[in-house]
Amino acid sequence: MTTAARTVLTLAALTLKEAARRRVLRALAALTVVLLALSAWGFSRIAAETDSLTSGEAKLVASQVLNLVMFGMSLIAALGTAFLAGPTLAGEIESGMALSVLARPVHRSAVLVGKWLGLVAFGSGFVAVAGLAQFLIVRATVGYWPPQPVAGLALLAAQTTVLLTLGLLLATVVSPMASGIVSVGLFGATWIAGVVSGIGEVLRNESLARVGTVSRMVLPTDGLWRGAMHSFQDPTALAQFGAEMDGFPFLSLAPLTLTYLAWTAVWVALILALTSVSFLRRDL
Amino acid sequence: MTAGPTARPGGLGVDEARRLAELPPSPAVWCSGLRKRYGRQTAVDGVSFTVGRGEIVGLLGPNGAGKTSVIKILLGLVRPDAGEVLLLGRPARDPRSRARVGYLPELFRYQPWLTPGEVLALHVRLAGVAVPAEERRACLATVGLADRADDRVGGFSKGMQQRLGLAVALVARPELVVLDEPTSALDPVGRADVRDLLLALRSRQVAVLLNSHLIGEVERVCDRVVILDKGRVAAAGSLPELLGRRELRLRLGGVSAGAEQRLAAVGPLTRDGDSFTVALPAEADPTTVPDLVADLVALGVRVHAVEPGRISLEERLLGILRAGREGDR
Numbered sequence: 225m226t227t228a229a230r231t232v233l234t235l236a237a238l239t240l241k242e243a244a245r246r247r248v249l250r251a252l253a254a255l256t257v258v259l260l261a262l263s264a265w266g267f268s269r270i271a272a273e274t275d276s277l278t279s280g281e282a283k284l285v286a287s288q289v290l291n292l293v294m295f296g297m298s299l300i301a302a303l304g305t306a307f308l309a310g311p312t313l314a315g316e317i318e319s320g321m322a323l324s325v326l327a328r329p330v331h332r333s334a335v336l337v338g339k340w341l342g343l344v345a346f347g348s349g350f351v352a353v354a355g356l357a358q359f360l361i362v363r364a365t366v367g368y369w370p371p372q373p374v375a376g377l378a379l380l381a382a383q384t385t386v387l388l389t390l391g392l393l394l395a396t397v398v399s400p401m402a403s404g405i406v407s408v409g410l411f412g413a414t415w416i417a418g419v420v421s422g423i424g425e426v427l428r429n430e431s432l433a434r435v436g437t438v439s440r441m442v443l444p445t446d447g448l449w450r451g452a453m454h455s456f457q458d459p460t461a462l463a464q465f466g467a468e469m470d471g472f473p474f475l476s477l478a479p480l481t482l483t484y485l486a487w488t489a490v491w492v493a494l495i496l497a498l499t500s501v502s503f504l505r506r507d508l
Numbered sequence: 509m510t511a512g513p514t515a516r517p518g519g520l521g522v523d524e525a526r527r528l529a530e531l532p533p534s535p536a537v538w539c540s541g542l543r544k545r546y547g548r549q550t551a552v553d554g555v556s557f558t559v560g561r562g563e564i565v566g567l568l569g570p571n572g573a574g575k576t577s578v579i580k581i582l583l584g585l586v587r588p589d590a591g592e593v594l595l596l597g598r599p600a601r602d603p604r605s606r607a608r609v610g611y612l613p614e615l616f617r618y619q620p621w622l623t624p625g626e627v628l629a630l631h632v633r634l635a636g637v638a639v640p641a642e643e644r645r646a647c648l649a650t651v652g653l654a655d656r657a658d659d660r661v662g663g664f665s666k667g668m669q670q671r672l673g674l675a676v677a678l679v680a681r682p683e684l685v686v687l688d689e690p691t692s693a694l695d696p697v698g699r700a701d702v703r704d705l706l707l708a709l710r711s712r713q714v715a716v717l718l719n720s721h722l723i724g725e726v727e728r729v730c731d732r733v734v735i736l737d738k739g740r741v742a743a744a745g746s747l748p749e750l751l752g753r754r755e756l757r758l759r760l761g762g763v764s765a766g767a768e769q770r771l772a773a774v775g776p777l778t779r780d781g782d783s784f785t786v787a788l789p790a791e792a793d794p795t796t797v798p799d800l801v802a803d804l805v806a807l808g809v810r811v812h813a814v815e816p817g818r819i820s821l822e823e824r825l826l827g828i829l830r831a832g833r834e835g836d837r
C-alpha cells in the first residue's frame with residue numbers, strides 16, 4: 225500500500241471513529257428515531273383513511289408522504305454531516321489537534337481526502353440505515369414499496385456528500401460553526417429555489433423557472449433530491465395524476481439525467497480540489 | 509541490470525556510492541535563511557542553524573522571538589517566505605523527511621474521543637513504522653500514563669495531555685525530536701521526568717531541538733543553544749563557548765598586598781569587602797585553583813570559603829538580549 229493510500233484510509237477510519245463516538249451521532253440517532261416513530265404513526269393513520277380512495281390515489285398519497293418524510297431524513301443527514309464536516313477540519317486546525325497529525329510524513333491532501341472519505345462513508349451509512357428503516361415502516365403500514373429504493377438512497381447519499389464537501393471547503397476559510405450554518409443555509413436556499421422554479425413552471429414564468437435550474441447547477445443538492453424523490457414515488461400513480469400535481473414540492477416528474485450526475489461528480493471533485501489548495505496554503 | 513564499476517550518467521558508480529556511505533550522516537536539522545512575515549509583523553528574519561545527529565540543541569529567546577514559527581517552518585506546518593530546510597538529509601518539502609521526526613507542539617491537543625493507546629497507534633500508523641503494542645505501552649509508561657491507557661483523552665488534565673504529547677513525539681522511533689515548551693503544563697516532578705527523558709534520548713543518539721522557558725533546564729541538558737531575538741539569531745554556540753568565562757569566588761581574611769597580587773595573577777579580580785571574585789581563563793589548568801589556595805595560605809591569608817562559579821545561561825541570555833536592544837537605539 226502506498227503512503228498516500230495508507231494516510232487516506234487511516235484518516236477515514238479515524239473520522240468514522242470520531243463520528244461514532246461523538247455526541248453528534250447520538251443526536252442524529254435520536255432525531256431519526258423520532259422522525260421514524262412520527263412517520264409510523266402518520267402512515268398508520270393514512271392506512272386507516274385511505275379505504276375510501278382508489279388504489280392509485282392511495283399510492284400517490286403514500287408517495288407524497290414518503291417523500292415528505294425522506295426530505296426530513298435528508299435534512300437530518302445534511303445537518304448532521306455539515307456540522308460534523310466543519311468542526312472536524314476547522315476545529316482541529318483551531319485547537320492544534322491538526323499539528324501533530326500533519327507533522328507526520330503525510331501529504332495534506334491525503335489527510336483531507338481521508339477525512340472526506342470517512343465523512344462520506346458515515347453520511348451514506350446513515351442514509352442507508354435510516355432510509356431502509358423508513359421503507360420497512362411504509363411497507364408495514366400502507367403496503368407501499370418504492371420502485372427504485374437503492375437508486376433513491378444512493379442519490380440521497382450523493383446529496384449528503386455534496387453538502388459535506390461544501391462544509392469542508394467552507395471550514396478552511398471560516399470558523400467551524402459558521403461553516404456548518406452557511407452550508408445548511410445554502411442547502412435550504414437551493415431547496416427553496418427549486419420550489420420557486422416549480423411554481424415558475426406552473427405559471428409559465430421562464431425567469432422564475434430559471435432560478436431553480438441555475439441553483440441546481442451551483443449547488444447540486446436540490447437536483448439530487450428531486451432525482452431521489454422520483455425513485456421513491458409510484459410511476460403509475462404519477463402518470464395518472466401527474467399533470468395536476470405539477471409544481472408540487474414533494475413530487476418529481478422527471479428522473480435525473482446522466483449529464484446531471486456527471487456534473488455532480490465534477491462539482492464534488494472541483495470543490496474538493498479547491499479545499500485541498502486552500503488547505504495546502506494554510507499556515508497552521 | 510548490474511551496476512558497473514564506472515560511473516554512468518545519472519547513476520552512482522560503486523566508488524561514489526561507497527564514498528557517499530562513508531560521509532558522516534547529514535545533520536538532523538539544517539536550515540538556512542528562513543524568513544516569515546505575518547502581515548506586517550516579521551516573525552522570522554534570516555534564521556540559519558543546524559542540529560547534529562544525537563545532539564541536544566536549545567532554542568531560547570523572549571516571547572514572540574519567533575521560536576515556535578521556526579519550529580513550524582522546520583516541520584512544514586508553516587510555509588516560509590524564503591529559506592531552505594533539510595530534515596535528516598531530505599528537503600522538508602518532501603513529507604518523507606518527517607518519517608523519523610517526533611513533535612510536541614506548543615499548542616498540544618489530542619483526539620478527545622480516543623484513548624492514549626489509540627492516539628499512539630494512530631501516530632505509529634501515520635509514521636509508517638511497525639511498533640509493537642508492548643513498545644507503545646512502554647512508551648506511555650515512560651511518560652507516566654501507563655495506568656490511564658484505556659481512559660478517554662477528553663478527560664485528561666492539561667499536564668496529562670502534555671505527557672501524552674511527549675509519548676506521541678517519542679513513539680515512532682524518532683531520530684529527531686522537536687519539543688516546543690515541553691514542560692509548560694508539567695509539575696516539578698514532570699519537569700524532572702522530561703530532563704531524564706532528554707538524557708535518555710541523548711544516550712540513544714536521538715537529536716533533540718528543544719524550546720523551553722526554563723533556562724536552568726536547558727543549561728543542564730543542552731549541548732548547544734541558539735538564541736533568537738526578534739526573529740534573528742542573536743547568538744549560537746556550545747555552552748562553554750557562550751558562557752566562556754568561569755570564575756572563582758573566595759571569602760578571605762588578612763589579605764595583604766602580596767596576596768592580592770597573587771590573586772590578580774590568575775585573572776581579572778574584583779573585591780567587595782572580604783569577598784573576592786577571580787575570573788578564570790576559559791581553559792584553566794586543573795592545578796590553578798589548588799595552587800592558588802596553597803600560595804594564599806603560605807602568604808598568611810585566612811581562607812574561609814572557596815567556590816567555583818559560572819556565569820549562568822540566564823545572565824548571559826539577558827546580557828545578549830540587552831546588548832541587542834541597545835544596538836537598536
Ligand SMILES: Nc1ncnc2c1ncn2[C@@H]1O[C@H](COP(=O)(O)OP(=O)(O)O)[C@@H](O)[C@H]1O
Nearest residue numbers: 546549550551570571572573574575576577578
Ligand atoms: N499565525 C500567526 N499570525 C500572525 N502573527 C503570528 C502568527 N504566529 C506568530 N505570529 C507572530 O510572530 C511572532 C513570533 O511568534 P512565535 O514564533 O510564536 O514566538 P515564540 O514562540 O518565540 O514566542 C510574534 O510576533 C507573533 O505575534
Ligand SMILES: [Mg+2]
Nearest residue numbers: 575576577614
Ligand atoms: Mg512559542
